[in-house]
Structures are given as structure tokens and as C-alpha cells.
Amino acid sequence: MREIKPRSPLALLLIGIAVLYAVVLFAAPLVAIIYGAFKDGIDPIIETLTDPAVLHAFEVSIGLALGAVLINTIFGLVTAWVLVRQKFRGRGLFDTLIDIPFVFSPVIAGYAMIVLFGRGGWLAPPLFPIVFALPGILLAKTFVSLPFITREVQPVLGALSLEPEYAAYTLGASRWATFRRVILPELWTALLYGIVLTFARAVGEFGAVAVVGGNIEGYTETATSFVFRAMNDRNSTGAYVVSLILCLVSLLILFLMNLLRRRMVVSRG
Amino acid sequence: MAEQSQVYGSSNIGEQPPSSRPYVPGFGAWGLRLMAISYLTVFIVIPLLVVNVQGLRFGLDVFWQSISRPEAVSALTLSVTTSLVMTVINTVMGTLTAYVLVRYKFPGKTLFNTLVDLPFAIPTLVIGVMLVLLYGPQTIVGKFLQQELGVRILFDTPGIVIALLLVGYPFVIRAVQPVLLQMDSNQTDVAQTIGASPWTTFRRVIFPIIRPAMVTGALLSFARSLGEFGSIIVVAGNIPMRSQTGTVYVYTQVEAGNMQAASSVSMVLLLVAFAATIGIDMMNWRRHARN
Numbered sequence: 100m101r102e103i104k105p106r107s108p109l110a111l112l113l114i115g116i117a118v119l120y121a122v123v124l125f126a127a128p129l130v131a132i133i134y135g136a137f138k139d140g141i142d143p144i145i146e147t148l149t150d151p152a153v154l155h156a157f158e159v160s161i162g163l164a165l166g167a168v169l170i171n172t173i174f175g176l177v178t179a180w181v182l183v184r185q186k187f188r189g190r191g192l193f194d195t196l197i198d199i200p201f202v203f204s205p206v207i208a209g210y211a212m213i214v215l216f217g218r219g220g221w222l223a224p225p226l227f228p229i230v231f232a233l234p235g236i237l238l239a240k241t242f243v244s245l246p247f248i249t250r251e252v253q254p255v256l257g258a259l260s261l262e263p264e265y266a267a268y269t270l271g272a273s274r275w276a277t278f279r280r281v282i283l284p285e286l287w288t289a290l291l292y293g294i295v296l297t298f299a300r301a302v303g304e305f306g307a308v309a310v311v312g313g314n315i316e317g318y319t320e321t322a323t324s325f326v327f328r329a330m331n332d333r334n335s336t337g338a339y340v341v342s343l344i345l346c347l348v349s350l351l352i353l354f355l356m357n358l359l360r361r362r363m364v365v366s367r368g
Numbered sequence: 369m370a371e372q373s374q375v376y377g378s379s380n381i382g383e384q385p386p387s388s389r390p391y392v393p394g395f396g397a398w399g400l401r402l403m404a405i406s407y408l409t410v411f412i413v414i415p416l417l418v419v420n421v422q423g424l425r426f427g428l429d430v431f432w433q434s435i436s437r438p439e440a441v442s443a444l445t446l447s448v449t450t451s452l453v454m455t456v457i458n459t460v461m462g463t464l465t466a467y468v469l470v471r472y473k474f475p476g477k478t479l480f481n482t483l484v485d486l487p488f489a490i491p492t493l494v495i496g497v498m499l500v501l502l503y504g505p506q507t508i509v510g511k512f513l514q515q516e517l518g519v520r521i522l523f524d525t526p527g528i529v530i531a532l533l534l535v536g537y538p539f540v541i542r543a544v545q546p547v548l549l550q551m552d553s554n555q556t557d558v559a560q561t562i563g564a565s566p567w568t569t570f571r572r573v574i575f576p577i578i579r580p581a582m583v584t585g586a587l588l589s590f591a592r593s594l595g596e597f598g599s600i601i602v603v604a605g606n607i608p609m610r611s612q613t614g615t616v617y618v619y620t621q622v623e624a625g626n627m628q629a630a631s632s633v634s635m636v637l638l639l640v641a642f643a644a645t646i647g648i649d650m651m652n653w654r655r656h657a658r659n
Contacts, residue, residue: 101553105472109566117468118480120461124534125486127509128498135501174407181404185397193405195649196412201588202641203415204595206615207634210622211415214422214631221418242411274396296488303491306597306615310622323493323598330497330602342497349489356489357482 132346135339143336153341155317156325163233163321164301167240171297175248176290182249183256200245208242209310231313236321239307244300251293252286259285292359299352303345419638423631434632442609443617444636450525450613451593454532459586462540463578469541470548487537495534496602499527523605528613531599536589543585547578580651587648591641 105111136144147153182194200208215222216229229235259282267277305323312319314328322341329338424431434440469481487495503510503521513519521527551574559569597615604611606620614637621630 100470100548100551100556102473103471105474107566110472113464114468114472114474117461117465120465121480121483124530124537125483128495128502128534131501131507132494132498174403177400178404178407181401185401187401193408196408198645199412199416202591202595202638202645204597204615204618204634204637204641206597206619206622207419207595207638208415210618210630210634211418213622214418214627215414238411242415245411299489303489303494305491305493306619310619323491326493326497327602330500338497339501342494345491345494346498349486349491349494352489353482353485356485 129346132339132343135335136343139336144340147337147340150337152317152320153322153325153337156320156322156341157344159233159236159320160302160322163237163240164298166237167244167301168294168297170237170241171245171248172290172294175245175293175297176252176286179249179252179256183253197246197249200243203242205239205243205304205307206310209239209307212238212242212307212311230311231315231319233312233319235311236308236319239311240301240304243304243307244297247296247300248290248293251289251296255286255289256282288359288362292356292363295352295355295359299349302348416638419631419634422627423635425631426628430628431632431635434629435636437629439608439612440617440629440633443612443614444633446525446528446612447594447614447637448640450528450532451590453529454536454593455586455590457529458533458536458589459540459582462537462585462589463544463582466541466544466548467574470545484538484541487535491598492531492535492596493598493602496531496599499531499534499599499603503527503530522603523607523611525611527603528600528611531603532593532596535596535599536593539589539592540582540585543581543588544578547581548574551577580655583651584648587644591644594637594641594644 105114178193178197182190212235213230214220216224216235218230220230227234229238263281264277267281272280303323305321305327308319308321309324309327312321312324314320314324316328320328322345326338326341326345329335329341435444465484469477469484500522501507503513505511505514505522510521513521519526521530555573556569559573560566564572595615596613597619600613601616601619604613604616606612606616608617608620612620614633618630618634618637621627621633
């Protein structure tokens with residue numbers, strides 16, 4: 100559909116409604132949180148930012164989100180490859196399964212992990228604890244962000260021409276060299292886009308992490324669980340400041356997403 | 369896209385590999401396949417099985433009893449009704465926003481288009497905190513709504529719906545937008561030339577084309593809302609029979625060590641969410657079959 104300049108009153112009305120809706124829904128809460136974080140001056144902000152519990156919570160959030168990104172990058176790439184390039188019985192089923200974390204409530208996923216790995220669970224680990232410990236949080240974050248990389252890479256891989264690949268084989272390149280030098284460069288943008296989405300989802304997760312990790316202060320508490328505890332403890336400034344930081348992180352993520360999407364449009368013509 | 373597949377695409381997803389390349393999985397291929405299957409089994413199949421086995425462990429009677437407790441019924445009903453209300457508003461406003469973003473030039477449009485994805489990037493718990501700051505009883509907006517209009521946003525149904533509207537905002541827009549972009553302007557021009565009103569043009573020309581995308585976006589946002597937790601627990605609290613949704617109920621039961629109640633309600637929530645996504649799959653499948 101062609102883009103036109105809005106001339107009719109109806110066009111202006113429609114734009115007005117769309118913008119107003121977005122402003123009421125988003126801009127007002129964003130202004131409210133900036134106001135909330137700054138309303139008691141700068142001292143409580145500095146206090147929050149130097150609070151060891153807050154710093155630790157951010158370390159856990161970011162470190163384990165990066166862990167989830169690593170797992171999902173490796174396995175997500177392999178899964179995309181297998182689903183595009185191999186034919187086997189049950190492939191359609193696996194293809195459908197990938198989307199499940201999108202609709203599977205994170206709280207329920209966390210609960211399933213407790214049943215599996217908790218004390219007296221089906222697969223209770225003998226050596227180190229998973230539930231109410233960091234490995235459980237890593238698993239939870241990996242689960243909720245699982246579909247993104249596969250789903251971003253899959254269509255690009257599927258649309259890739261096979262000729263350059265054959266040419267590489269003909270010239271004597273190994274499978275790995277062909278993947279690294281011929282296929283991977285084509286996938287980069289989509290892969291990075293998937294990585295950004297994965298990180299965003301993993302770093303912001305609360306429900307699954309709260310259930311599996313148990314929000315133990317100074318240990319399994321993540322940035323979002325800190326906000327939750329601060330809200331309940333009436334430490335409102337702490338909650339608002341950390342929330343504002345998480346907002347800024349997500350704006351940065353949004354900016355990256357936008358940049359990558361433009362590159363995709365350019366490279367796909 | 370059509371031109372692109374002619375240039376590049378000797379194989380598309382779901383198609384047979386070209387016949388010139390007989391497919392024989394080698395040793396490495398089996399390894400990769402095993403990796404992919406174990407990954408999906410560990411992270412998806414097993415958790416799915418766990419919830420269902422745990423829920424049905426003591427038979428259907430116990431399952432039925434635990435989902436017919438008044439708290440459970442109230443929580444499930446609240447989840448489904450708030451998600452439905454959200455879906456209706458979100459579908460109308462999302463379609464309108466997508467149309468405006470595709471059709472009209474206006475200042476700030478690029479920024480607007482970027483910010484649409486904000487709910488994908490922002491932790492939903494933070495969305496909840498933002499809403500508390502905006503609509504809380506001590507704030508200007510919250511005080512006004514409560515005293516002048518008698519509307520309670522927090523710890524009540526309106527707060528849940530507003531939180532879900534934020535969480536589900538991008539789904540319909542991002543589903544409808546590409547379809548509108550690909551649409552041929554000539555069709556709407558012709559309709560207008562032969563004297564159709566804007567409303568008739570929308571209803572008879574545009575709507576039939578974007579309807580599948582609208583339904584997809586609506587069902588996705590519905591399924592997503594059923595599982596929402598972070599924003600709701602902050603905005604609505606955890607008041608049984610009043611503001612406790614299905615996921616909050618599950619959370620409370622897990623905390624209390626009541627696994628049967630948690631599993632049964634989880635199963636119902638998952639079932640409804642799956643029904644919605646299977647609806648999308650079937651719709652897409654039928655459309656592919658027709659073309």
C-alpha cells in the first residue's frame with residue numbers, strides 16, 4: 100500500500116487516535132517511572148546503585164541471560180539447520196514444538212522444573228542443586244527465550260541459494276569451512292537479531308525465575324526479583340530506580356533491534 | 369519477496385531438496401539431528417509431560433476436584449475474561465495503528481514504529497511498576513480516577529486489562545502491518561473511484577485481505593496474556609477470588625507446596641493457550657492449501 104500525506108479529516112482523526120492510544124498506554128507510564136525514580140532527589144539513586152544487593156542482582160540477571168544466549172545460539176543454530184536441511188519423520192512436530200515457550204506460561208515452566216529437579220523430584224541432581232540455585236535460573240531463562248534464534252535464522256537459511264555452497268565444496272572446502280565462510284556470513288544479521296531478542300527476553304524474565312530461584316537475597320535474586328521484593332518491602336525508590344535502569348536497557352535493545360532490522364531490509368533488497 | 373525467491377531460492381522451507389541433490393544424512397548430520405532433538409526434548413517435551421503427568425497423577429476425579437475449587441474457578445475465569453477483553457480492544461486498536469503506520473506520513477512516525485516493539489524488550493514486571501506509579505492511589509491520575517469517577521485501577525480487573533494491553537500491544541500491529549504493506553493500492557483506489565465510502569472500502573476491500581493476519585495477532589496476544597505473570601502480580605496483587613489470575617494462582621500454590629492444585633490449573637491454562645495457537649496453525653494451513 101502506498102504511503103500518502105494525510106489530507107482528509109478522517110485521516111487526521113485516525114492518526115490522532117493511534118497516537119493518543121500509544122501515548123496513554125506507554126508514554127504516561129514511562130513519564131511516571133522517570134518521575135518516580137527522581138522524585139526524592141539524587142541521593143537515593145546513588146544509594147540504590149551502590150547497594151551490593153542491587154549490583155549482585157544485576158550480575159545474576161546479565162550473566163545468566165548471556166549464558167542463556169550462548170546455549171540458545173549454539174542449539175538454536177543447529178536446530179534451524181536440522182529443520183531446514185534435513186528431512187525426517189516428526190520434523191513437523193518438532194517445528195511446532197519450538198513455539199511452545201511463547202505460549203507456555205513461564206510460571207508453569209518454572210513449576211515443571213521444580214517437579215523435575217527439586218528435592219525428591221523425578222531427576223533430582225545428586226551433585227549440585229538446580230532448584231533455588233543459579234543453574235535453575237539459567238534453565239528457566241534458556242526456556243523462555245528458546246524460540247527466537249531458531250525462528251529468526253530458519254527463514255534466512257531456507258531462502259539461501261545452494262550454489263555458492265556447492266561451489267565451495269567443489270573447490271575443496273570442508274563442511275565446517277563452508278559453513279563458516281559461505282553460510283554464516285549470510286546468517287549474521289538474522290542471528291544477531293535473534294540474539295538481541297533472546298537477551299531481552301532472558302534478562303527481563305521474572306515468573307519462571309521467581310519460581311525456580313526462590314528469590315534468595317544476595318544469591319538467586321535477579322534484577323527483576325529485586326524490584327519485586329523492593330515493591331513488597333515498600334522500598335519504593337529502590338524499585339523505581341532499578342525499574343528505570345531496566346527500562347533504559349530495553350530502550351537500548353529496541354534501538355539495536357531497529358538497526359538490525361534496517362540492515363535486514365537492505366541486505367534482502 | 370516473490371522476486372527474491374526467483375533469484376536466490378532454489379529451496380524453500382518445507383520443500384523437498386532439489387532432486388539433483390540426493391539427500392543422504394552423513395555421520396555429522398545424524399549428530400546435529402540428535403543435538404536438535406535432545407535440545408527440544410529437554411527444554412520443551414519434558415516440561416510439557418511433567419505438568420500433565422503431575423496433574424493427572426491421582427486420576428481425573430482429583431484433577432476435576434482441584435480445578436473446581438472456587439478459588440481456581442475464579443482465577444481461571446478472571447484470566448480468560450481479562451484476556452478476552454484485552455484481545456478485543458487490542459485487535460481494533462492494533463489494526464487501526466497498523467493502518468495509520470502503513471498509510472500515512474506524519475512527523476515522528478519512525479520513532480513511533482520503533483517504540484511499538486517496546487513490550488518485547490521491557491520486562492513485564494517493570495510494566496507493572498510503571499502502572500503502579502501512574503495509577504496508584506497517591507498519584508494525580510489514580511486519585512482523580514478513584515475520587516471523581518469511582519474507578520479503581522490497581523488491585524482490580526481494570527489494572528489487569530491495562531497491563532495486558534501493554535504486554536500484547538505489538539502482536540496485532542506486527543501481524544497486520546506486513547500484509548497492508550504488500551497490499552495493492554489500486555484496489556482501494558478503484559473502490560474509492562467508483563464511489564465507495566472509506567468505511568465501505570475498508571470493510572469490503574481491506575478487511576478481507578487482512579482478516580487472517582488480524583486473527584493471528586489476536587490469538588497470539590490472547591495466548592500470551594493467559595500466561596502473563598510479572599505485570600499482573602505487581603498491578604493486581606494476589607487477592608484470591610478478586611484479583612488473582614490463573615498464573616498468580618499457580619505461583620501461590622507452588623509456594624505453598626500444593627502441587628496438585630498448581631498442576632491442574634496449569635493444565636487448563638496450557639490447554640486454552642494451545643487451542644488458540646492450534647487455531648493459528650490450522651488457519652495458515654488452510655490458506656496454504658487454498659493457494
